[in-house]
Amino acid sequence: MADQAAEGPYTHTGYSDATSVRVRGKDLVNELVGHCSFTEMLYFLTCGRMPQAGQVRVLDACLVTLMEHGLTPSAVIARLMADSVPEEPQVAVASGLLAIGSVFAGTTENCARLLLEIEAAAPAEGLEQAMETRVGQLRSQRLPVPGFGHATHKPDDPRTPRLLQVAREAGLAGRYVALLEQLSAVVDRVYGRHLTINATGAMGALFLEIGIPIEAMRCYSVVSRAGGLVGHLLEERAVPSARKIWQMSKQVAPYREPPESA
Numbered sequence: 104m105a106d107q108a109a110e111g112p113y114t115h116t117g118y119s120d121a122t123s124v125r126v127r128g129k130d131l132v133n134e135l136v137g138h139c140s141f142t143e144m145l146y147f148l149t150c151g152r153m154p155q156a157g158q159v160r161v162l163d164a165c166l167v168t169l170m171e172h173g174l175t176p177s178a179v180i181a182r183l184m185a186d187s188v189p190e191e192p193q194v195a196v197a198s199g200l201l202a203i204g205s206v207f208a209g210t211t212e213n214c215a216r217l218l219l220e221i222e223a224a225a226p227a228e229g230l231e232q233a234m235e236t237r238v239g240q241l242r243s244q245r246l247p248v249p250g251f252g253h254a255t256h257k258p259d260d261p262r263t264p265r266l267l268q269v270a271r272e273a274g275l276a277g278r279y280v281a282l283l284e285q286l287s288a289v290v291d292r293v294y295g296r297h298l299t300i301n302a303t304g305a306m307g308a309l310f311l312e313i314g315i316p317i318e319a320m321r322c323y324s325v326v327s328r329a330g331g332l333v334g335h336l337l338e339e340r341a342v343p344s345a346r347k348i349w350q351m352s353k354q355v356a357p358y359r360e361p362p363e364s365a
Contacts, residue, residue, distance in 0.1 A: 116148065127151060142166065145326065149319045157273035158313040162323075164269040165306045168262050169208060169324055171331035177202040179348060181332045186345030192336055199332040200325050205249075208328055212320040214250030214307030218282050219317070234289040242293060250283070250304020251290050262302040266309060275312045283308040 117126045124131035127147065135144065139153070142163050146154040154162065172178075181199030188194045203209040217237065224233040241248050253260050270276040283300060291297050303324070310320050339345060 115151075145323070146313075146315075149316060149322075150314055154313070157275050160273045161270050161275050161309050161313050162315075164266055165309060166323070166327040168266060168302050169306070169327040171334065172208075175202075176207055177328055177332060178335045181335050182339045182345045183348065185336050185339040186343065189340070192333075195336050195339075196329055196332045199335070200329060203321065203324055203328060208303065208324050209321045210249045210301075210303040211306045211310060211324055212317060214283075214304045215311050215317050215320055217249050218279055218286070218308060218311060221286065222278075222282060230285070231289065234286050235293060238286075238290055238293045248290050248298065250301060250307050251287070251298040253299055253301045256299060256301070258297055259299040260301045263300045263305045266302065266305040270309055270312065275309070277312050279308040279311040 115127055117124065117131075119125070126135060129135055135147075139147065140159070142159055143154055146152075146158065146162060177199040180202055181195045184198040185192070185195035205213060221230070221233045221237060224236075228236065238248055256262075267276060267280060270280060283304065287298075287300050306324075307320065310323070311317075315323065
């Protein structure tokens, strides 16, 4: 790493000149365009290698799953911005994407980190104890367990079993899927009630299974949700709802005079 830094800055990602474009050692025009899918290209750019067929199927399933989830905060923000800045569609999409984080759509990374932490602690603590310790700590701190629970989908997130089924069909439901399912039983026991494995939790395990760098996981969520927000943007133009949402906000949170100070 130090030797690479001494060489000075460089890029393996891409380069273009007057007649060609190079992407990670391949000719964009002759080797990639028409030869690989969007999903394959995304994996190639972030992982540095072309994915195998099973990895493509699993990643495709994850990207499709997270693309749309109704009028969630990201979609509402995009619609409000589409109404506010109608001549700049990219502003609406970008604004909606800023809502992806540790609460909505971006918990894939958090769940993956939890699984890796448990895996690392298991040899010393024992797997069951490693899980109970971390889940107990989160509960005592009143923090959510990344990848578990859902405000809408109860008792279970319907997306999760389908994602895991796709992984099994592709032969890629390995140790991280098993770890996630074991963790689910511990979560239920510690909380004394059932908390579903949500879609982003399943995706955290599946991204680990197919070798997605943990630093890229939330970015994959951004790539996926961007497609859904384009749909909301176009629908907002055809069937405007932003002004209604604005009006409703005044009803939900009406103005009140502050109390007089003593």
